[in-house]
Amino acid sequence: MQSTDTKPKVEQIQLLPGESFRLLRWHDNVHDVEAVGPDGKIHPFTGAGNEWHYHSQMELTLVTKGSGTRFVGDDITHFKAVDLVLIGPDLPHYWHGLHDSSGYAIQFDFETEHPFWQLQETQVLRELWKDAQRGIHFTGNAVSEIAKLIRRMPLSNGLGRFSLFMQILDLLITMPAGSRKVISSKTFIPPTSQSTYRGIQKAINFVFQNFQEELYLSDILKEAGMSKATFERQFKKHAGKSFTSFLTEVRLNFASRKLIETDLTIGEIAFASGFNNLSHFNHKFAEVHKQAPGVFRKKMKSS
Known part of the structure; x- marks a missing residue:
């Protein structure tokens, strides 16, 4: 009998020295993953994308090749590349059947008290952060532009890489409403600002x-x-x-x-x-x- 143990696991994400977000990529499956450091060095590790898991960081995942079934919160959807999804903190997710595939993931954690939010320019992102608690699927022409920016990130470092990240966020928030679809119900994520x-x-x-x-x-x-x-x-x-x-x-x-x-x-x-x-x-x-x-x-x- 096959195992039925797929309780969501907590993934612990550690940033490398000199980075404020983590850049990942894979070339075949989401189990064998590489972290691309800000100095361009590659750090292979075992990914959790093929397991039902969650983490405190947000994650923007771009599938550039392959197809499978995407589980986000209580949603189950078949997908094929190119696929772009933003996952909010603590939202359980995983990709099933994603073999012979490739893609990238950007993981970041700008929680409520983070200095990031002291910048006036970042205030327009708050609605995106709120919707990401349920996961967001992006479509439309801007997805290909974002894919180009993400592909440039492994070749950039320092402020250059951070600038690309800001450009990506800008494209996400300026997408037409019809190109942004909330994925899951409100099942899994209570607002962090509440005392309870x-x-x-x-x-x-x-x-x-x-x-x-x-x-x-x-x-x-x-x-x-x-x-x-x-x-x-x-x-x-x-x-x-x-x-x-x-x-x-x-x-x-x-x-x-x-x-x-x-x-x-x-x-x-x-x-x-x-x-x-x-x-x-x-x-x-x-x-x-x-x-x-x-x-x-x-x-x-x-x-």
Whole structure:
């Protein structure tokens, strides 16, 4: 039996000396990745792009060759190069089936108190940062211009590379509204400015690590450090939906990936996803995907 363990992993991102953002590239798959230092030196390492993971940094990913299935938050989409996506902090994501491919990723962390935001010119970026909490997919003519700038980055250093990065951000915010599409629902990212963020984030992380098991609200409340009434009110405020709906979506997201990636039976996937009743799983799956699990699997595997 194939493994069903794809709980989101936390990726720890370390910047190299002399850089304020990290530039990555790959030439075949998102497991074998290179970090390109500001001095042009190459630092190979094992990437996490082919695993369900998240990190505190934002990430702009450009796929220049290849095709596969992109998972961002609760969204599942088939894609092919050229594909440009901006992922917000702590938003779970991964690329499935991205073999014989190439691309780049820029990872950066300009959190709320970062000196970056003291510059008046950066204020126009705040809306982009907000939308990125749900992930943004970019299309249109500007994508090819951004791709050219990203390809120049490994050959640049210092202020030259930083200037290219600023040009990229400028192109992202000046794109027509029709060329920017928010990817995920508000499931995964509560606003960091809220005082209850830590408690809600602990609850979300607890779900990510334990959704395959039977979960009790008392355990969730203990993680969040809140009363039942406060937790239910604050969770819906931050996540845009009830905790029960969030948990169901996480489990269905996992089940969707297993339907695509494995040959496990629908019953095995249902129970491995945390559902203890097959008919309930089938009902919830059809409610979200507008089709039965078996139909979904057949369509996704044949596309």
